[in-house]
Amino acid sequence: MMKRCFYDLNWRLVFSVIPSLSLFVLFSIYSAPLNPLPSLVFFRSLIHNSTTYSYSPNLPPGWSSNTTSGESAEGGWREELNRSRIAVxxxxxxxxxxxxxxxxxRTFLKVYPNADLFLHSPMDNNAFKFSLxxxxxxxxxxxxFEPKxxxxxxxxxxxxxxxxxxxxxxxxxxxxxxxxxxxxxIHTYQNQKGFSYDWIIRTRVDGYWSAPLDPENFLPGQYLVPSGxxxxxxxxRLGIGDLKTSKVALSRLSLIPKLEAAGYTELNSEAAFKAQLDTQGIQYVTKRLPFCIVTDRRYEFPPSRYGVPVAALSSPGPLSGAKCRPCTPVCRGSCVEDVMTSLYKDWSWTEWGNGSVELCDARGEWERGWQRIFDSVSGKMVASERKRVWRMQLKNCIEDFEEMERQSFSWDAPPIEDICGYGLGVNNG
Known part of the structure; x- marks a missing residue:
């Protein structure tokens, strides 16, 4: 009799706990739709209390979390990416x-050697530098192409x-x-080759990368953009996604009529980008990433509420796509705190904690001797390529472009002699 009562009590406890657990799991999932794995792992550990599950928040959703080592799981995800088709x-x-x-x-193509590179750029007097x-x-x-x-x-x-x-x-x-x-x-190349890419990385020509792109930034079913x-x-200024999310994110022109139909008006580039993801139901994630946009533009200093801070290229970072230039920093520590806390957070603000950002005075041209600053920050390999471009002769440029044309599957560009001759006739210093 006592034993039966004990079993009855156990079942009553189970049925009383299940509704609470169900509500908890549902609440956890819906309150954090971008990353439901922690809640699911927690739920599994409650039910299977004899099994240990480890979860690494750095792993993308969809990658198995039932591993004994977060490090080995991340290594497994890197191996999976190395088997994937990636378009840059x-x-x-x-x-x-x-x-x-x-x-x-150094940070994309060397890290992911299976990645295919696609270049789309207007013809100008700097195009000869693509010989790199x-x-x-x-x-x-x-x-x-000739811009029109x-x-x-x-x-x-x-x-x-x-x-x-x-x-x-x-x-x-x-x-x-x-x-x-x-x-x-990319679509044309896929059709001609008879396959589809798993991932597309969209980045800008003027982006300087200070560290490699980590595998944790590839998130199935979600589109990754820089924070700040x-x-x-x-x-x-950057986007990483699978083929489905990237098709939406990169359709900047063709989705404008849908934005109009949804009632959007007076959008700048960033607002239009967010609107097209929202209207098409694409989930996105923001993360700090180790790159900045090298700019020659001049900006007031110190920047006001809607001003633009320009980071020193030597900043520890990650700079997450902020404007930058090689300079001797004029603002560090508490000075950076004063500047950043005065900026409107949903505008030009970027994360600056732990001394990750140092600022330039960008009111004038790049300072004399910036080459030495750049070379010391970028390292010998990048510095040597900079110097090679500056010493480049017309013959070398043509040879490099001819080698590029031989390597590429598809080539659509003005005559190579025109690309090289137009640029090397001006002072690039």
Missing amino acids: CLVGGARRFELTGPSVW LKMAPRLASVRI RIEETESQVHVLTARNSPNGIQGLLQYFNLVEGCLTM SSYGGLND
Whole structure:
């Protein structure tokens, strides 16, 4: 009789606990939709209390968490990425590519040697610097084009704003065309090769990377963007996603009519980027990433509430896509705290804690001797490539481009002699 009562009591306890557990799990999942794995692992450990489960928050959702070592799991995810097909979409004008280009090779293409590179860039007097891509192990497609004005539609004028864009709405459309054009190049390559990419990394030509891109930044079913520098939307200076999420994220032009239909108006680039992910139901994650955008533009110092801080390239970082230049920092520690806390957080603000950011006075041109500063920060390999570009002769440039054309599957560019001759006839210092 006592034994029966004991069993009855056990079952009553079980049935009384299950509803609470169910509510707890549902609440946990819906309150953190971007990453439900911790709640699920916790629930499994309650039910199977004889099994130990470890969870690494750095692993992407979808990767098995029932491993005895977070380190071995991360290594497994890296191996999985090395077996995956990855497209690296590089867009923008060459500008300071002698500084940024080698860092892309070092932190993307060398880390993920199976990645295919796609370059989409306008022709200008800096395009000859793309000869550096001769070092790319897998050059899939190159398109260097003569830029032309894009006719503005009523929908585009209604949805977008010219405010804070150096070249107005036309500047936004040119940028969107670069991004979506690269997606078109990827689609064409996939169709011709008869496969689909697992991942697309979209980055900018003027991005300087201080550290490799970690495997934890590949998140199945979610689109990864840098934190900070959101300008009322989402930081659109980098994006990483699987094929499905990337198709939406890179469709910068073709989704504008849908933004208009959803009632959006007066959007800058970052706000339009966030709107297109929201309207298409794409989940996104923001993370600090080890890169910055090298800029020649001048900005007031110290920046006001809606001003733009310019980080020293030597900052410990990660700078997460903030504007930067090689400089002798004029603002560190408490000075940075004063500046950053005065900025509107949903605009140009970037994470600055633990001394990760040091600031330049960007009111004037780059300081004399910036080359020495850059070389000391970037290391011997990147410094040697910078010097090689500056010493480059027309013959060397043509030879490098001819090698690139031989390596690439698809080549759409002006005559190589024109690319090299146009650039090497000006002072690049």
